[in-house]
Amino acid sequence: MASLANCSASAVTLTEFSRLSYLADASGVSRKCASQLSGGGKIPLGSIIQPSATLRSVARGFLPRPLRPPVRRLWWTLANRRATYVGGLAVPSRELRAMMCGLPYADDAFFITSAMSLARTLVNAIEVTRQTRIVDVGCGVGRLAMGLLLQRREATYLGMDSHDRYIWWCRRYIQRKHPSFQFEHIDVENERYNPEGKTIGEDFRLPIPDGYADVVHFWGVLTNMAPKHMLIYVSEIGRILRKGGTAFLTAFVEEQVPTWSINPSDYVSYPCVGPLHVVRYQQSYLHSVFTSHSLSVKAYSYQTVDEKQSEFHLEKR
Ligand SMILES: C[S@@+](CC[C@H](N)C(=O)[O-])C[C@H]1O[C@@H](n2cnc3c(N)ncnc32)[C@H](O)[C@@H]1O
Numbered sequence: 395m396a397s398l399a400n401c402s403a404s405a406v407t408l409t410e411f412s413r414l415s416y417l418a419d420a421s422g423v424s425r426k427c428a429s430q431l432s433g434g435g436k437i438p439l440g441s442i443i444q445p446s447a448t449l450r451s452v453a454r455g456f457l458p459r460p461l462r463p464p465v466r467r468l469w470w471t472l473a474n475r476r477a478t479y480v481g482g483l484a485v486p487s488r489e490l491r492a493m494m495c496g497l498p499y500a501d502d503a504f505f506i507t508s509a510m511s512l513a514r515t516l517v518n519a520i521e522v523t524r525q526t527r528i529v530d531v532g533c534g535v536g537r538l539a540m541g542l543l544l545q546r547r548e549a550t551y552l553g554m555d556s557h558d559r560y561i562w563w564c565r566r567y568i569q570r571k572h573p574s575f576q577f578e579h580i581d582v583e584n585e586r587y588n589p590e591g592k593t594i595g596e597d598f599r600l601p602i603p604d605g606y607a608d609v610v611h612f613w614g615v616l617t618n619m620a621p622k623h624m625l626i627y628v629s630e631i632g633r634i635l636r637k638g639g640t641a642f643l644t645a646f647v648e649e650q651v652p653t654w655s656i657n658p659s660d661y662v663s664y665p666c667v668g669p670l671h672v673v674r675y676q677q678s679y680l681h682s683v684f685t686s687h688s689l690s691v692k693a694y695s696y697q698t699v700d701e702k703q704s705e706f707h708l709e710k711r
Contacts, residue, residue: 453465466559467562470559470562470563473487473489477567478502480506480544481543481544482571483540483543483544483567483568483571484567484568485502485505485506485540486505486535486536486563486567488500488502490535490559490560490563491505491535494534494535494557494560495534495537495614496700498700505537506540506544508537508541509537509538509540509541509544510541510544510545511541512537512538512541512613513538513541513542513544513545513547514541514545515642515705516528516538516542516609516611516642517542517545517547519640519642519693519707520608520609520640522542522547522549522609523548523549524548524549524550524574525550526549526550526608526609527549527550527552527606527607527608527609528549528550528551528552528607528608528609528610528611529552529554529600529602529606529607529609529610529611529634530551530552530553530554530610530611530613531554531600531610531611531612531615531627531630531631532554532555532556532612532613532614532615533553533554533555533560533564533577533611534555534557534560534614535560535563535564536553536560536563536564536567536568536575536577537613538553538611538613539551539553539564539568539572539575540568543568543572543575548572548574549574549575550574551574551575551576552576552577552578552602553575553576553577553578554577554578554579554580554600554601555577555579555580556579556580556581556582556583556584556587556588556591557579557587557588558579558581558588561577561578561579564577565577578601580600580601582594582598583623584618584619584620584623584670585620585669585670586618586668586669586670586671587618589669594623594626596626598626598630599630599633600630600634602634603634604633604634605633605634605635605636605637606634606636607634607635607636607639608636608639608640609639609640609641609642610631610634610635610639610640610641610642610643611641611642611643612627612631612641612642612643612644613642613643613644614644614699614700614703615627615643616643616644616645616673616675617644617645617646617672617673617703618670618671618672618673619670619673620656620670620673621653621654621656621673621675624654624673624675624683625683628683628684628687628689629687631643631687631689631708632687632688632689632710633687635689635710636710637710637711638709638710639709639710640692640707640708640709640710641689641706641707641708641710642705642706642707643705643706643708644699644700644703644704644705644706645675645680645703645704645706646661646672646673646674646675646702646703646704647674647675647676647677647680647696647704648674648675648676648677649676649677649678651674651675651676652676653675653676653679654673654674654675654676654679655673655674656669656670656672656673657669657670657671657672658672658674661674661702662701662702663701664701684706684708688710688711689708689709689710689711690708690709690711691706691707691708692707692708692709693705693706693707694706694707
């Protein structure tokens with residue numbers, strides 16, 4: 395098994411990452427967080443404040459159900475009307491980025507550097523051509539897609555996510571301009587990102603044929619997923635990867651810990667906020683799950699991504 399170099403190049407330091415991370419909550423960056431940042435945070439406050447959850451639920455109560463999706467999309471369009479561009483690509487709003495991965499990603503330079511670094515990790519490990527079939531499970535706001543496009547790499551890319559707003563963004567700002575990058579919303583439950591999504595049962599299948607993918611990207615997803623869903627998704631990775639294909643993923647793993655822990659105390663330097671903020675596994679347990687789905691660990695690097703996430707490259711046998 396090869397060891398990986400530190401690939402998580404970032405524009406802010408790890409200490410800064412930790413300081414900012416605890417302020418982030420996937421349900422939205424609250425006014426409280428914003429005011430905590432006001433003592434010297436680099437992020438303009440106006441750009442990360444979104445309507446409070448209470449305001450949203452009141453608005454939802456007034457609107458008839460059929461009107462909700464178009465009103466929601468109109469709101470998203472207005473919220474993103476001042477998109478900035480890098481290399482011809484729109485950069486997702488700070489609020490969207492912070493919602494997805496935590497406040498460090500609200501910093502433009504941090505986000506763009508991390509997107510480039512993510513793509514570089516992939517391109518350094520395997521040959522990426524127009525024909526390479528990449529499935530990005532839990533693609534968020536299209537960080538990998540952006541990184542690939544900024545490096546002028548086309549691919550046959552499919553991004554999927556349970557959060558409809560991220561997919562709306564990716565379709566509108568990436569797919570329209572780069573049709574070989576496609577995005578699909580999968581409306582499944584995640585207590586943190588999509589609590590009202592459909593239940594994921596044993597019979598759950600990603601909408602992808604067996605052995606389709608050359609690459610499955612699963613970055614920062616196991617870290618915020620219920621352990622029972624991890625078992626189903628790892629099995630799905632094993633199913634959709636072609637023989638010899640590679641899965642790239644991150645996870646919180648340690649040796650002397652319970653099989654799995656949700657929001658363990660005294661682990662990360664920031665307090666866990668909300669459900670599934672940190673899901674950690676015992677390393678040997680996670681390896682056994684990989685092995686049972688014909689996935690062998692080709693390369694591994696301990697705690698090299700963000701704070702304490704370890705990186706795995708798995709090969710389908
Ligand atoms: C921390 S973000 C990482 C996003 C992206 N992979 C990146 O590195 O920029 C985790 C993403 O996984 C998505 N997600 C969580 N559970 C999921 C599920 N069961 N199916 C699909 N997407 C899921 C969330 O909506 C969120 O966008």
